[in-house]
Amino acid sequence: MKIARLLVCVIIIVSFHSCKLIGLNVNHDNPRKGNVYPTFTQKDSIRGALTSLRSSFDVHYYDIHIALQPAKKYIQGFVDIEFSVVSATDKIQIDLYENLTLDSILYENKRIPFTRTYGAVYVSFLDSLQNGTEHSIRCFYQGKPVKAKKSPWKGGFVWDKSKDGNPWIGVTCEVDGASLWWPCKDHISDKPDRGVRMNVTVPHGLQVISNGVLQSESHTEQTSHYIWQTNYPINTYNVTLYVGAFQHFSEIFKGKDAEFTLDYYMLPEHIEEAKTVFAQTSDVLHFYESIYGPYPWSNEGFKLVGSPYAGMEHQTAIAYGTDFKRQRHFLGFDYIIVHETAHEWWGNAVSVDDYAEIFIHEGFATYSEMLYVEKTYGTQAAKNYMSFYAMLIKNKNPIVGPRDVNFWDYKDTDPYLKGAWVLHGFRRLLDDDDLFFDIIQGFYAESYLSIVTVADFVAYVNSKTKSNYSWYFNQYLYEREVPYLQYAFEQDVQGNVNLYLVWNSVPEGFEMPVRIFVTINSVEYPIVLKPSTDIKKFVLHSCQSVSFDSDYVYYSLKKDTDIIRKINKK
Ligand SMILES: [Zn+2]
Structure with missing residues (x-):
């Protein structure tokens, strides 16, 4: 998902106090108040927990039939859900927003009973479904789906119009859930x-674009x-x-392993501006193929589709918000193309099991931006890119959030920006780019088309x-607070500089290295020091100046x- 903030890098010449006022965390402070979450209710648990009513079955296929009536902002249709049983059950949970009418559910051509609690639909079968067996249910439904309050961050339908007066419609539902417009698990x-x-059926003359390949019209x-x-x-989102x-x-x-179409x-x-701006798409795809591996969906191609909202990584059919100026980074690249395309690898091909783990989607996609900048515009541009992002980190909540409540606060940009810094910092600590990219590429290859957690990534790194x-x-x-390094200098009688360092806001025994630059005889030397939670003294012989590497x-x-x-x- 596109970041919920205008991230136009500008040369910032503002004082520290005014930085605070415009929300820049220049000093990387920890706000006093943190770990602030909404009060989670039973509704959140029903929505977010993987109970046995859900884990007892595994969905294989959705066949969605839907008719749109733009004049009434109304949808109607049915969905076939094909699944196999993982553990014997006579009741399962699917989901559909409460504002949509669920007319009936058919199983083996007969109506079966269901009850609804909030957005959950509890479907009962007359006999227990046996472990390993495959089944299909058909759910008829209709209604006015929720309108997006702020797509893509607060999802729903966007019923817009193009300049020629034709309907221009889109739908987003990350976090909100696909059940806001069709019944599903x-x-x-x-x-x-x-x-x-x-x-999809629409009024005559309108075109429908969706995921994958067009079968017929x-x-x-x-x-x-x-x-x-x-x-x-x-x-499903x-x-x-x-x-x-x-x-x-x-x-x-012409990709690494296959040739496919960019539509x-x-x-x-x-259309005219798009023809100019989209010329960069193939360069972005080539770059991601070079660092992550072949484009994941080469059998079905790649699409950018003009959307009546900012942007979203819809698999094989990325939403492009058409605000060309706003999306153009001052370096020259298009933010939507660079960020959302990275999600085809991170988020779409490799996905997490709970929004708590969204770092794997957004941290990786945001760091992909920086890697693209580094490759295209050089080391200094990449450094500036990351420095700007560092000032926007909030440290209010840990990047990994609460599980089982379907929670991810889109206003907290730390999973993006601090997430990118987590990868960048790890790369610096490793100090071996070949190994770093081996790890990223290896984790991607091992996790391709899989569901992972942050812990899986950390375990992979360690191995x-x-x-x-x-x-x-x-x-x-997992902690919200950024480590802070206290430091002090003094010059001793021999002319050496004594540098004192100690880590704070960290567990006892934390010994993260930092890099400094010392200038000796007008030549700058990088030195890696290893402070700890005890005050340590480092003697820097005959140095003229010392600075910390940001x-x-x-x-x-x-x-x-x-x-x-x-x-x-x-
Ligand atoms: Zn994103």
Whole structure:
């Protein structure tokens, strides 16, 4: 998902106090008040917990049939849910928002009973479904789906119009859940592993774009009917549709392992600018293929589709918000293309089982931006890119949030920005780019089309490095507070500089290295020091100046001459 903030890098010439006022955390402080979450209710648990009513079955396929009436902002249709039984059960939970009417559920062509609590639908079978058996239910439903309050962050339908007066419609539902517009098992731990077919009927003359490949289109005097299909596993929140009177252009992409089409569907008013801006798409795809591995969905191609909202990583059919100016970074690249395309690898091909773990999607996608900047614009541009992101980190909540309550606060950008810094800091600590990219590529390859957790990534890092980096990831992913380094200088009688360092806001024994630059005879030398939670003295012989490397690990730095007094007292 696109970050919920205008991230236009500007040269910031503002004082510390005014930085605070505009929300920049220049000193990387920890706010006093943290770990602030809403009060979770039974409704959140029903929505987010993987109870036996959900874990007892595994969804293989969704066949969605839906008719849209834009004039009434109304949808109607049915969904076939094909699943197999993991543990014998006579009752399962699927989900559909309360505001939508669930007319009936058929099993083996007969109506079966169901009850509804909040967004949960409890479906009962007359006989117990046996372990290992496959089944299908058909759910008929209709209603006015929720309108998006702030798509894509507060999801729902967007019923817009293009300049020619035609309807221009889209839907987003990450976190909100696909059950806001179609019945499904709305838990991100279960993707339909055989994919989704999307059968959509719209008023005549409108076009429908969806995930995967167009199977067929047909038209009557009143309606147009489109069938799209993806055969890959897909997060239910990535299942989407775009309706409009689009124009189309395309190009052939010669990928690492396969050749496929890049298709672009845009409204007439955006098509010319899109032809210029989208010229960078193939470069972005080539770059991600080079660092992560082949594009995950080469059998079904890649699409950018003009959307009446900012942007979203809908699998094989990325939403492109068409605010070209706003999305253009001053370096020259398009933020939506660079960020959302990275999600095809991180978030779509490798996905998490709970929004608590969203670092794997957003931290990796945001760090992908930096890697693209580094490759395209050089080391200094990448350093500036990360420095700017560091100032936006809030440290209010840990990056890994509470599980089983379907929670992710889109206003907290730390899973993006601090998440990117977690990867950057790890890369710096490792000090071996070959190994770093081996780890990232290896974890991707091992997790391709799988559901993972943050703990899986940390375990992979530890096994590949044959070291224990859990202390680092625990601090930065599971604790909200950034480590802060107290420091003080003094010059001794021999002319040496004594540098005193101590870590705070960390567990006892925390010994994260930091890198400094010392200038001796006008030449700058990098030195890695290893402070701890006890005050340590480092003697720097004959140096003229000392500075801390801000492009190393993310931490807070505070001068405090009192630590000299404290160590001398010991
Ligand atoms: Zn994102």
